[in-house]
Structures are given as structure tokens and as C-alpha cells.
Amino acid sequence: MNNKLKALASFVEKKDTVLDTCTDHAYLAIYLKRNQLCREVYASDININALNIARKNIEVSHLKIDTYLSDGFKNIDNKKIDTVVIAGVGASTVLHIIDFAPSNIKKFIISSNNDLAKLRKELLKRKYFIKKEEVIYDAKKYYDIMLVTRNKVKENRLTLKYGKINNHEYYLFLQDKERKILAKIPLKNIFQRLRHMKNIYELNKIIKRISED
Ligand SMILES: C[S@@+](CC[C@H](N)C(=O)[O-])C[C@H]1O[C@@H](n2cnc3c(N)ncnc32)[C@H](O)[C@@H]1O
Incomplete structure (x- = not known):
């Protein structure tokens, strides 16, 4: 098992x-x-x-x-x-x-x-x-x-996107993954970069909230 x-x-x-x-x-x-x-x-x-x-x-x-x-x-x-x-x-x-x-x-x-x-x-x-x-x-x-x-x-946009998981390390892992993706996107692909920057920002909010709980 x-x-x-x-x-x-x-x-x-x-x-x-x-x-x-x-x-x-x-x-x-x-x-x-x-x-x-x-x-x-x-x-x-x-x-x-x-x-x-x-x-x-x-x-x-x-x-x-x-x-x-x-x-x-x-x-x-x-x-x-x-x-x-x-x-x-x-x-x-x-x-x-x-x-x-x-x-x-x-x-x-x-x-x-x-x-x-x-x-x-x-x-x-x-x-x-x-x-x-x-x-x-x-x-x-x-x-x-x-x-x-x-x-x-109850659900909201963030819980649907990232889940209702109370696991700090997991969200750090997701954020790290987003950062690695962002690093590979050429600067000229502005919208793609913005999407991943937004994900990093949202994950940061979740990480902060979990740390404060
Ligand atoms: C990777 S194993 C998962 C074993 C175990 N449930 C786990 O989580 O470790 C996936 C199994 O799902 C079966 N499977 C895939 N589609 C299915 C379906 N529509 N109905 C029933 N079994 C299915 C496969 O045959 C395979 O045995």
C-alpha cells in the first residue's frame, strides 16, 4: 500500500x-x-x-x-x-x-x-x-x-482553479512550476507571460493566507 x-x-x-x-x-x-x-x-x-x-x-x-x-x-x-x-x-x-x-x-x-x-x-x-x-x-x-x-x-474562481487544499508546500511547488514556465516564454509573448504572472500572483495570495492561518 x-x-x-x-x-x-x-x-x-x-x-x-x-x-x-x-x-x-x-x-x-x-x-x-x-x-x-x-x-x-x-x-x-x-x-x-x-x-x-x-x-x-x-x-x-x-x-x-x-x-x-x-x-x-x-x-x-x-x-x-x-x-x-x-x-x-x-x-x-x-x-x-x-x-x-x-x-x-x-x-x-x-x-x-x-x-x-x-x-x-x-x-x-x-x-x-x-x-x-x-x-x-x-x-x-x-x-x-x-x-x-x-x-x-460554496466555490469561487480561485478554489475552482487551485483547489481547497491547505498545503503550503504544494502551492509553493505550483508557483515554482509557473515561474519555470514564465522563464521560458519569450518577452514578445506578452499575453502568455501576463497569464503566468497572474498565476504566480494568485498563488502568492494563497500561500500568504495559508501561512497566516
Ligand atoms: C493507473 S490504474 C489506477 C489504479 C488505482 N486506482 C490507483 O489509483 O492507483 C488505472 C486503471 O483504470 C482502469 N480504467 C481506465 N478507464 C476505465 C473505465 N472507464 N472504467 C473502469 N476502469 C478504467 C485501467 O484499466 C487501469 O487498470
Whole structure:
């Protein structure tokens, strides 16, 4: 179990009946089941090879976890499931899965590999709200984890763009990335430079606010 999977598990509650879609080798589902961290857990994946490895891992762990071969929720008709984990895929796959989520799913634990600002905006457009967001650092990379619900939560331009993450180092990292991009943009590309200067300024505001908290 790596830090990212442990952090995903920390978003799960005892009362939840969880589907770990995009389960790959079922590490998260096995961890949840073995440690009895939720009411029940199911595992699914679109890829038969990944799912076969998941099934083997479940078998050697001497656990009982039902698995599904499915593109998101397409082949899943289990009304007991109320929580879904969608992790380790890109924003477009996250949205594709969410768009077919049945109404019994109340809680979404999401970790997208990319396009976080776009994902936040698209979630809001679909009336999904980010209740909590965290980043964790694992194997030299930051991973964003969102707890998404259907219950309204306030957003603004900055939280949609940068998240609601209370992590000083993460925003310093984003700011440093912006500075490096800016350094490579030719002086004549004024608008492109202004865009990144604005990002640096906005990130500075967030960093200051977190330091004062
Ligand atoms: C990198 S693994 C992620 C494993 C684990 N969830 C994690 O976060 O570390 C991505 C998995 O998502 C699966 N996947 C991609 N698109 C999917 C979809 N539409 N429905 C279900 N699984 C999908 C892939 O087959 C692959 O096994």
C-alpha cells in the first residue's frame, strides 16, 4: 500500500458501501476489506487483464470481494453501492464515469492524474460539489484527492482553479512550476507571460493566507 492508496482509504467511512472502479490490481479494495474500513467493497475495471490480476490478489488474500468487468458503471447494477472511488485515471475518464453514476451513489472519492482546474469546473457544471480536497506527496509526485458530493458547497474562481487544499508546500511547488514556465516564454509573448504572472500572483495570495492561518 502506497501513501496515495492509504490517503484514498482515509476518505472512506465505516458506513460506506464502496465500488473501487479503476481498481487495477485491487490493492485499495483489499486494504479496505482486510481492515474492515467500510460496510462492503466491490472492485471493477475496464481491462480484463488488470481484473484477472485483481481476482488473483483477492484470492491469495483469502478475502471475498465481488468484481466486475465494466467501463465505469456500465455493467454494474448494484443498488447497495453508495460510494465510488475513481482514482489513477485522467479527468476525462473521471467525468465519463461520473456521467453514468446511478442516483444511489452519494459520495465520490476522486483522484485525477491531470487537468484538475478543468475537472473542478466540469464537476460544478454537473452540480457535483467538492466538500474536501487534499494533496499527498508520494514517490516524488503530488496526488490530489477530492471528496465530491451532490450536496451544495460554496466555490469561487480561485478554489475552482487551485483547489481547497491547505498545503503550503504544494502551492509553493505550483508557483515554482509557473515561474519555470514564465522563464521560458519569450518577452514578445506578452499575453502568455501576463497569464503566468497572474498565476504566480494568485498563488502568492494563497500561500500568504495559508501561512497566516
Ligand atoms: C493507473 S490504474 C489506477 C489504479 C488505482 N486506482 C490507483 O489509483 O492507483 C488505472 C486503471 O483504470 C482502469 N480504467 C481506465 N478507464 C476505465 C473505465 N472507464 N472504467 C473502469 N476502469 C478504467 C485501467 O484499466 C487501469 O487498470
